[in-house]
Every structure is written in C-alpha cells, then in structure tokens.
Amino acid sequence: MKLEQIETPAALIDVARMQKNIARMQAKMNTLGVAFRPHVKTTKCLDVVRAQIAAGARGITVSTLKEAEAFFAAGIGDILYAVSMVPAKLPRALALRRQGCDLKLVVDNPTAAAAIAAFGDQHGESFEVSIEVDTDGHRSGIQPEQQTLLDVGRILHENGVKVGGVMTHAGSSYELNTPEALAALAEQERAGCVRAAERLREAGIACPAVSVGSTPTALAARYLEGATEVRAGVYVLFDLVMHNVGVCMLDDIALSVLTTVIGHQEDKGWAILDAGWMALSRDRSTSRQSHDFGYGQPCLLNGTLLPGYVISGANQEHGILAAARGDPQADAQIEDITQHFPIGMKLRILPNHACATGAQFPEYHAVAPDGSSVEWQRFYGW
C-alpha cells in the first residue's frame, strides 16, 4: 500500500531509519564487547524484534508475561522478564519454563525471593533469577552496598534457585542532556552493578550475568568492563524525548503518526487534525525538557519537518496544529492556515515517546524507502 492510501490516524515506521538505529546500537555494543538484549516493550512487534535479532541481539527483555508468551510462541526462547516478580505471577512463569522457554525472572526483595524458592521447590522447577540493583535511585532495586543484596542472594542460592546475575536500569538518564552527564551516569550504572556482582561473588554466590542499560546510557557508555550485557528499548525507533536527551537527531526518529487535516479555526491560526491523544498518547514528557514539543512535531507527508509548528493541544480524536510560540515565520503564516494546511492534507507527527504512542495502535505501517508499506501487527494487554 502507498502512503497516500493509508487511513488516518496510523502509526508509521520508517524502516530505513529503524534499521539504521538497530545497526548503530548493535555496533556500539560490539565495540564495547558486551551482549545486547533489546527491550521489546517499545514495539511489542515481532517484525521489529526479528530485525533486532538478525542484527546480533542475544535474547530479549520483556516488561510483561504476555510479551514473554507472545515472543516465545514465535520462537524466541531467551527472555528476561525485567519487572520484579510477585507470587501470583509464578504459575504463568512456570508454564513458560515447562514449555521450554528460558525465562529469567527478577527480584529485589527477600519476600519475593523466598516465594520463588518455595514455589519452585513445590513444583520441582529450578527458576533462574537476577537480582535487581538500584544504581540511580529512580525506581526499583537494591543498592549495591545494602545488606539486603546478600540476603536475597542467599535466599535464592540456598534454596535451589539459580542466581542468574544482577541487573540494573539507570532510568534517570532520561532527565539528562549532555554527553558528559550521560557518560558519568553510564559509568555509575556500570560500576554499581559490577560492585553488586562482586559482593555476591565474595559471599560465595555465582553471579554470571551483569546486565545494565537504558537507551541514553547504552549510547553514552565509554567502557563497560565487568558488564556482560546491555538492555535498551526505545533506541529502535527513538522519539522527541531522546532527541532532547541528545542521543538522536530528529531525522533518526523512525515512528510517526500519519494524520489528516479535518478543519480549521482561522482566527486562532489552528488546523484541526484527526490525531488526538488517542493516537499520539497522553505522553507530554518533553514538557519537562529543554524543548517542549507539545503533543508532537508536525512534518509534511514526505517527512520534511515543519519547525514553526507544534501540536499545541489534543482531545481524544482531535489534535490542534498551531504556530510554535514566538516563531516569526509561522506567526506570519497564521492568516494562511487554511491555504497551508487544506482540508484533507496529510501530515506526519513525530511523537514525544515512542513506547507510549505505539501502544495506542493495533498495527504499525512499515514504510519502505519507495513509499510502499506493509502492516506489522503489535499487541497490548498483560
């Protein structure tokens, strides 16, 4: 199908950009000498994940058991479920392992560790579990120097659970925007995770995997000594948040929302689009960054940026395209809004956050350089 024929709103993936992003990350990981385990929560799309694996990824990271089930059913067996496990979810994890899936779990507390050990013992299953380490204080995990780290390690180790390793995610990297700060956080992430592994080893607990990563720290890391693998997700498509963090250019962003002009408010200088927040998502993460992109950056259908314009507002199925504040070129064109953006005109919008925007769609339209496209299914739910 040609771009002009796709019904709007629709989620487009520029396949050439995606392949460039995949190649860039994989080359970086190869240079650093670590394995790469992409986080597939960004796309939940088998076509994308197959491209990541074809480029050299070893195994995948998932954020839900539904992702684990879907990708295992498609033949991908090496899966890290990177959200701290709770007892009620163990039956689904067990079912996957019984089917032959090399599903690895994560915990960051003694209660869950003991529950996994007891459940495994009860069902004759030897789970493999990584311990989540907190290297930047932004969310979950045990700090490298905490006693709890060894407590959890011993509960697992002494009760028949294989300690697969340690893992961390320096998600506070999204709040930074200089190469120096990102490199420093990448080193903090690496050093903290390696230190946790060393403490476990000193306590007599094998700790083979040392898994770190976020898109910004992965791309900023200068060396990863002691780490065995890196995880990252959003790099595959990139987005405006990553642009503001400084790890991609606007023309690296592979995801856009195709939309149609459906109306105008001439006196306000608005064009009304059929992409509201249901298509763009409610993600406004760039509002806290150096450049606030509203609900997204408009482009022409051919991808040419419209730097003087912004998606200034969104209702469920209506988006408002307006002049970016203070842009003299765009201001001068306000009176011509109906001429510049006539009814039926198609535009593309670069999203703030590719993970959130993609999740609003049942499928991507994967667009080739010649403008032809095919549908790539994605899924949602838990």
Next chain:
Amino acid sequence: MKLEQIETPAALIDVARMQKNIARMQAKMNTLGVAFRPHVKTTKCLDVVRAQIAAGARGITVSTLKEAEAFFAAGIGDILYAVSMVPAKLPRALALRRQGCDLKLVVDNPTAAAAIAAFGDQHGESFEVSIEVDTDGHRSGIQPEQQTLLDVGRILHENGVKVGGVMTHAGSSYELNTPEALAALAEQERAGCVRAAERLREAGIACPAVSVGSTPTALAARYLEGATEVRAGVYVLFDLVMHNVGVCMLDDIALSVLTTVIGHQEDKGWAILDAGWMALSRDRSTSRQSHDFGYGQPCLLNGTLLPGYVISGANQEHGILAAARGDPQADAQIEDITQHFPIGMKLRILPNHACATGAQFPEYHAVAPDGSSVEWQRFYGW
C-alpha cells in the same frame, strides 16, 4: 471469578456504580425533556452500551468509524459520528449506510460539505449531516453568527444532502469547578446551538436536531429549551478529573485499576506497584486542577480510599505509591511502608481520566456487589 483471582494490572468496573451513574444521567435528561445519545468512546464496550440503551438512551455517539462499524455489527443502528468528516473516510461511511446503518456525519467547513455532496451524488447516497457549532472556542465548529454556517448549510441543502441538525460540545467545561460556572456554560452551549439552528431555519434550511453536551454541562444544565438531544461520555464511569470539576463524588467513580505491590524503597517511603503508565495511561489532567492526584488515587482492594497516599510517579510497568505531600498521617507511616503495603498486596487505583485509562486494556472486569466478576471486551484502533 473473584476479585482476588484477577491477574494484575486489570481494569475493574464497579457495575453498581456504573448503573447508578447511568440512571442519574438518564433521569436528568428525562426531566429536561431531551433525548440522550451517549458517547461510547469512553468505554468502546458493548456490555456498557447495552446498559445505557436499556436505561433509555436513543442512539449513540462515536469518535471513530471503527466504533460505528463495531456497534452497528452488534445491532445498534442510530449512530452519530461526531468528528468532522474528510473525503478519504467517505467510502467507509457509505459502506455502513449501504448496510442499513443510520450513520449521521458532522462537518464544520465548506470543503468537506461539498465533498460529501459530490461523493453522495456520485454514489447515489443521500447522507445526513449535522453542522458542528463552536459555542466555547475550545476546538472545532463554526460560531453561531458566522456566515460560514449558512454557507455550509446551503452547500449541503442545495446538493441533496439532508441537514440533520446542528451539534456542539462545550469541552471547556472540564476547566471549570463550580455549579454556577458550569450552569452558565451549559446555557451558553444551549443558546449558541439553538441560535445556529434558528439561523439555518431562517435561511430556509430545515434543522431538526439540536444536539449539545459534555458530561459537566449535561449534569449542570438547568433547562435545555430548543435542544433536542444531549451527548455525554465519561459520566458512565466518572474519574478524578470529573471529581475535581465537581460533578461526581469519589465513590461514584466506577473504574479502577487493580494492581499488586511488587517492591519497596523503604528510605523513600515508596511502595512499587505493577501498574505503571501503560495501565494507568499517561493522562495527568488533574495536574492542572485544584487537586493533583498524580497518576491516580490509591484504594484498598475493597474500595476504601487511602487519602494520605498518591501514585507519585509511573514508568511503563512500574507505579510509585507514596505519601501525599504534607499529609501528617501518611508521613508518620512512611517508615512502615513495607508493613502497610506488603509484597503481593492488591490495591485499586482510581484513574484521572476514564477514557484514557480504559483504552490501555483489552477488557474490563465487571465486578458485581458480591465481588464476583465477568470479562467485558473492549476494542481499540481506528
């Protein structure tokens, strides 16, 4: 299935509250002497819509052609597609009408009006179109006194398209929070839409339907003389935004997200939940209102509010439950966070915006007063 058995995260509908909300709105419309046409974009769920129709609703309002197709396939024929039409979507609208669906379209500009007339002429189909009126400046529509109103009316009327009426949506009602301001906006919405109808009639164009509404203005309206029907959507479930607007109590909110405690950061007083923004949505609309509820209001599994706590942050699959700032009772309990919210504990979170949160889930769990539940499917996409 019992509440305790539902896997998390999950979207729960309290059926008794939903039925109360439906009955309240329908009773109000009956008193005002207008037909009620619920906007089904909030739930996209046939079970909910059947309950609205059983209570007296006449026809439905949809925000996408996919909703129109799905509900028509389920036997609902009287459908208003309340987003301004563009030429590229006419073939899908035609297909629905050819199957017998009484699909009504909306336009607010001469270009689209002419395109509908030409397309209808070409295909021998007499479309019915309502003209969208702008009564509060928040989005789409033609102001009642604008010449464009008559231009659009004439283009339709003189080219074989039935003018079904006028319709408006005073969406700026979401920004208000007093009964007086809401009643004044409801009157502005009514008066503006009735005025637009009168102008069309004076120009010799029949204008049978005068359709107004938003949840706040529908509930605040004191009289609706001249209006023939009201549309509203979120009232069926309500949410924290509507609570802040002042049109529902917290215990009217029928939607909640079921979640499990998966970890802690004791020194920060955090409990980590398995409901992140993928479950709660990125909607932070209460941040601009009198009471900022973060990513939602936590409750115990039985629905008891936890007023000292808030969902203070969210990543894709992680939510952070923390003490609401300045709450002395909750502050005193920070050290006991692991005791108050142990690993595996289930909680419910009232959402900021029911339309956005529901859209994150493939199904609702409809919970009866005895705690038993059934699954109600919902759909997404366009």
